[in-house]
Amino acid sequence: MVLSWQWVLTFTAVCLRKRSLILRKQVYLMKRIINFKYLVLFFILAVFCIAGPNRCLFAQDKVVAVVNNEIITQKDLNDFLNFITMQYSRELKGKALEEKVQGMKQDLLQRLIEDRLILQQAGIEKVTVEPSRIKARIIELKKRYATDTEFEDDLGKQGLVLADLENKIREQMLMYAVIQQKVRDKIIVRPDEITDFYNKNKQQFLTPEERQLTIFILQDEKQAKEMSYYLRLGEKIEKLATRYSFTTNTLSTWKGEDLRKEIEDTVFKLGLGEVSDAVKVDKQYYVFRLDNITGSRQLSLAQAQDKIQTYLFEKKLQEGLTKWLDEIKAHSYIKITGD
Template sequence: MSHRTQWTLTTCLTLLLVFRPNPAPAIEDAIIAVVNDELITLKDLKDYVQSTYVSLVAEGMPDAQIQEVMKDMEINGTIKLIEDKLILSQANTLGLQVREALVDERLETLKTKYGSEQKLVDALIKNGATLTDLRNKIRDQLKIKFVVDHEVKDKIFVNPQEVTEYYENNKQQFARQERINLESIFVGYKEDKDAAKGKVDEILKKIGEGVEFSSLVKEYSEAPSVGVVEHGQLLPEVEKIVFNLSLHEISPLVETDNGIFIFRLIGNSPAEIASLESVKDRIYETIFNEKFRKQFRRWVDQLKKDAYIEIKQ
């Protein structure tokens, strides 16, 4: 197997732009790689990148994430296309098939996400693709998933001892800061500080008369209660007061630039290390994903090692 300098997507797109006035078929038919007995052309790469983009748009991935994926494609598009072809070839060798009902099901999910089939079609057309293109991409994605599950994912095992050892060696990852739960009444200054202070005096009077703080929150507060907070989430001068309250204690008035707060502590949780029982599923997932990443890479590298691959300059 020989590996030569990879054509980046930037190079490919630059060629397409340079020759746009006369889109000669010879340019798109230019061979950029050979994988076993299959030729990969510039058009194959262009179609692969386009179908990946369309698929991400159809899935509703945020623009920022799509940009990251496409940026990676710009550098590694040819390699990713080769790897996908090798994985699909392995799926075909194993005789794995994708039921059209699964493709239909995925399409129906996307149609629902877009509101209708026509809106999905319009989005595809806007990005230079068709429903058939999307079906083909979904079919390939499912086939790749099936073969990766069969050849890699289903062979990964995480035993309980590994989970325990990870927990013991990484306890600080599971440290929880002290947290408190606050009910709060906020009265804004708006354009009349005196009116706001008069309202606060009325609230304090009712507190002194034994009126439930919760009912005063509903009646007077101009903002939702603060709720559960940790150190660092409130202004330092506010934290100094509220983190020193006793359970059910009501704070003195806390003045800010925008208005006046009154707090009541209704719950607290001391700083602690989360128990193994409470985080074992998260640890399992972390270990599993790391094993999967390594084993998937080894598997793909072996597919490439066993194949004839030539990347043209």
């Protein structure tokens, strides 16, 4: 059988068209599969972001506690910690600041819960704060910094903006006002309570032995040792100043006044008029001379009453605040959600 060339061409063209259609369908199916894979991948990533701890910003919105009709989020906790850190950062530095903040972390959530309860009471009592007081407090804080830029940089380091700081100050003032109204204004310390406390705790009102010293500070160890030697011989300070480079200072202290151990051990071994060996503290050398000793004495009731008044007032304030908060908690819904 002989096939015409026209038929062969027609048959070939039909086959090519069919193959082209099959290829197009395969490409279309592949695109659908790829798109579906991307959709699944996006969904997995979204779920991972929401559920994974510290993976996305959603973790910041994790609810850590519920207080009546309000929630406390992880972000609230972080902001509170940053605010506290900023408050202490101008007074404490380095390890001292870190230890202070770490010490507060354990009770941070409980403190924040109590703050929310107090703020809710402020709302019930319709307590308000004048904006001018908040502004004045901000100005006071800014005075601790050399420039506004330094102030703003410190805010930024703590993850805060000015509006956050203003809000925290407003909350502090509201809490103080409602505590003043509900607890502080109701506290009375009677004169007989002061007298009774004094009579039962007289040992607490003994002034410790006080020591007055002259301190000689030098940078060179050899000079410090020589200085100590010649001072013991009774050589005049004016004459020593012509040979040695030193600065002088005075110190009044008593045992347990938080002196460095090497200094306390030295100065409380000295007899009246005696001079110490050179003591190295950091990168300097110190020589101590004991000039005077004031012995321990009993404070009178009149001398001690202000301290007793303050102590008893603060004690009653803490007791009253604890009792007031316990009463509020008893009538509140509080739930800590945990991890």
